[in-house]
Amino acid sequence: MALALTATACEPGHGGAGGVSRPPGRTGDSLADRLSRLGIDVDHWRDGGWRDWDRWSGAAEDFVNPVIAGLWQPDRMRSADAAGKTVPARDALAHRQLSDPPPPLAEAVPERTPYREYAAPMGKLFFDSPGGSLVCSGTVVRDVYHPGKSNLVWTAGHCVHAGRSGGWYRNIAFVPAFNDLGRSEAGLADATEREVAPYGLWWADRAATSEQWIRNGSETGGAGAAYDYAVLRVRPESGGRSLEETVGTALPVDFSAPPVSEVGPVSVWGYPAAPPYDGLTMFRCVDRPRRLSLGPELPTMYRVGCPLTGGASGGGWFRRVGDRLELVSNTSIGPVDGAWLAGPRLGGDAKRVYDTMGARYGGR
Template sequence: MRFSHRQRLLAATGFVAALALTATACDSGDTSASDKPDSAASRTADKDGDGIPDVIADKLQEYGIDVDDWQDGGWKDWDKDKWLSEAKDFVNPVIEDLWDAERMRDAEEPARTLSPQDASVDQGVSDPVPAPVQATPERTPYHENAGPVGKIFFDSPEGSMVCSGTVVSDVNRPGRSNLVWTAGHCVHAGANGGWYRNIVFVPAYNDLGRSEEELAAGTAAEDIAPFGQWWADWAAASDEWIAGGSGEGGAGAAYDYAVLHVKPESGDESLEERVGGALDVDFSGPSATEVDAMGAWGYPAAPPYNGLTMFRCIDRPGRLSLDPSLPTMYRIGCTMTGGSSGGGWFRMADDGEPRLISNTSIGPADDTWLAGPKLGEGAKALYDDMSTSYGGQ
């Protein structure tokens, strides 16, 4: 049974209030990731002092790419033979000052992964299409109400792009996590491409929700990126997304999730410490029928939005099956557009704390709903691999 309007409103109000109270005060199938160094020392060793860890320099050299050329713009070469695509190929050396305020404002939403609006979406187990839920602006300052939520910037063959992401806790580094949850299509192009480049996470982007005019007139860096920029030095996406993902979702849509390990441009404080909290991930994969309400957070960038404001949608989830052979996805009514991709979906756990349970993956052309993957055993294995590889680092 669907919520009545009044029931949905009450549930949403309580849910949002709980998230606001805990966002800055939280305690803290197959997987794909780059070949892992043995230790923090080997990962960060920089014998020639050029600012590029030797493990990254060696990997670029392996593919015939000069480190200096890469930093000076060689990363713009998207030749298929040089577009690193395999799980082990991820490289993302820091290029200081690349993502200035203007470049971040000009970044566009990626080609949206869309679910086809035909009978195929009703194969398997699908509930009726939900009524649209109008996205609501998050309260400012964002760091006090939804601190773990932020924007992900990256470069693709089409130019600079944006997605959304969430700081999640690290079981092997309690209270000091450097992990960010997002969608697979925000870090890897899927079956027809490879890893995107210059991936950074900016938590609580545009913290005060300033307008485009205000930002264009100039504003302090701490307003745009109150907790700084965090470069991804490791990434993991599902094998299913890498093998079958596409701009239309494809066979990888039900596995469209990824985890980033990030580091600051300077300093040694963890992301969780800097932001003030992180959210646990719920890998139990409950049926949509077992969940009263889910909330999706993100920075929609396609019209009528401009990517500068954080929004949220709250709804009771339904089920969406793209194919009987694929896991059923969650679906909620929501008017957020491209740019919200990768943003976390949250539910209230039995202990009254919010948990990340999914992320925005696909939606229809008319932007009336969103769907996200269930995070089950495969997602947990991906997370565990990342956490174990970087535990204590």
């Protein structure tokens, strides 16, 4: 049976292979400096120059994402797609001796509304690719370098960068608690701006993903899935408070990479957009992870029987520690039939990506 690895949302690719994380740009660079080095005029960019994909670079210092006020209107958000990634067969990518059998299917449950009361740190990511506008999911995470004032969003690497086949995506923006009341498409036709984006629109002005992803990311995942994570630093399209202050909370990240035998049950959140879902409703499911190995030289991933589809990529996986939730993974890959999802274990490489954003850029 043919499968599609939903990187679970983006058109050009998701992968990586091993090594150190890669910082985005040079310390102290302004947006104007970065644009100038690329020979880009900011006014031309905002007037549509961003559509020139012939100038698509994978170099880490080439991430530029000027705010284009009014670009992400509700109609454009609703038209953004999720796209699949294909592999030959259901478990053809799994290393048999190191992987557990595929998990049984768990139940996907719509999150309670309003989302700002029950799942405020979770949200939807919008971005442009050469193939059109796409979507992923993301989570507001704590910034230990700037307590209480985090501007950091955790997502999947393939939601910000195409890997070896391309470069950074453009017009990346995050909407916490998107579609706060969980309205249908018809219901959103007359929804207020606050109902669509209760905390506003947040533009990424810095991005970091793994060196492994940038160097080896591919459309079918493969080795890259084990390093498929990213951190964005965002700023509001308007307003002055930090993302954490605006949303009211941010979730901690666990970089201990607990083995499957110790991680316990996890809750998986996201905005699935490929059928049978429409990308407008936040869903969650709970399952106990099993092992998925893509090769003996790669870190083992977590795999759960969660049926979320394209668009859920980058959504957080959380385990409960005492009275709080901790992010332990994010959605990376899964078959097109929604039989399971897999996410990377977050260890030293993931922490270096996080430290790049928090220590170097987080509070600016």
